[in-house]
Amino acid sequence: MQSLGPLRPRFTELLQRPWLAKPFHLRAFSSTPTSDYTSQSRGGVPRFFSETLPSSKGGVISVQGDEFWHMTKVLRLKANDRIELFNGKGGLVGGCIQNVDRNAIDFVALEDPKLVSPPSPEWHVFAAFGTLKGGRADWLVEKCTELGASSVTPLLTERSGIISDNRVERLQRVILAASKQCQRLHEMKLNHPMKIDNLVPLVAKSKLSFIAIAEATPLLGALTSTRKEPCGLIIVGPEGDFTEKEVNMVMEAGATAVGLGPHRLRVETATIAILATLMLWSDSQQVTNP
Structure with missing residues (x-):
């Protein structure tokens, strides 16, 4: 039951402020390498x-x-x-x-x-969470943000409904x-809802894609034989799971089916x-293969 793509909310829209009249120029900024990301993101x-x-x-x-x-x-x-300001694109000033x-x-x-510079690698989440209630979709998006997902895309499947505009604004x-x-x-980009048909070409282009399927090879087992890539897709289906047709479409495009244990997960x-596991795996790969 699991699923990844690009609806891109602007932080400005969240604050209901007008768009910039002029383009954002980066030449005024001093450049900081990716390795400094952690120290720059822990101000006091x-x-x-x-x-x-x-x-x-x-x-x-x-x-x-x-x-x-x-x-x-x-x-x-x-x-x-004293305060700091950030612009959501890596800009930071005290x-x-x-x-x-x-x-x-x-x-x-x-x-x-x-x-x-943005941290690497990049994991893009495609999850069918349109029908989740009681703040569960909020929790999913919040934790994806905290864990470092590059984007989250609401996935539309045969067993999951659409997401209303007011819900997208809340997310x-x-x-x-x-x-x-x-x-x-x-x-973290929140992409426009995407149908499985539109996800398939993205999977075909990606060198690393994982789709969560019950009783599939355990995720950790699959990672032992997987070469590190700079970016990848995470695909999670709806509560009623993917249909057999949907699974076949995604796997034929090149996704690897992975399991997350013996229990049925929300x-x-x-x-x-799966996101937390892959983020930790990516970090360990960076340490051992600088």
Whole structure:
């Protein structure tokens, strides 16, 4: 019961702020290698999202909307308090609150912004969670964000329904909150819902794809004979499982069927189990094969 692809929410949409009028220029940022990602994502001061960042030390920008509310009404931050801003694309800058107005704060950069490369490898999750109720879909997306999935795609199958627009908006907010909580610097993309027919070509192009199937070869066993790849797909079916036709389509395209133990798992449990295992496996591969 398990499944991976690209609906790409913008963090700006979550905060209901206008799109940038000008393109985002990276040349003002100092470049930070991927190996520094961990140290850059563990600051000791509160971190907030802003699509725009100051271009250099001493630069000032205004922060409004939900982030302003969080700073001033929830955390009760005031002038001269230290904070960090990130833009969801690896940009990070430390500074302080220069001024607090009724609807915005002025942030002044105390250093040049840094550009942190995204972590590698990249795992893309395709899961049929459209029919999950009681906050279970929120939990799935939240944990995928925390564990480091590159994207999550709602998978549409014969046994799973569509996802409403208002639910997608809620999931986007969950991603933003989880990104801030775990101090993730790169946004996890929430892709548009995808049908199995459209997933098949992605599996065919991917060098590494896993589909969770009951009674298949255990995941750890499959990994012992698998060569490391820089990216891959995780495919998790609905609560009623994939149909035989769907399984055959995905496996004929090149996916490897893997099992997750003797028990029947919920969609969100299976998704997190396979993602956590593959993230740890990827980390160990990077250590042994730098």
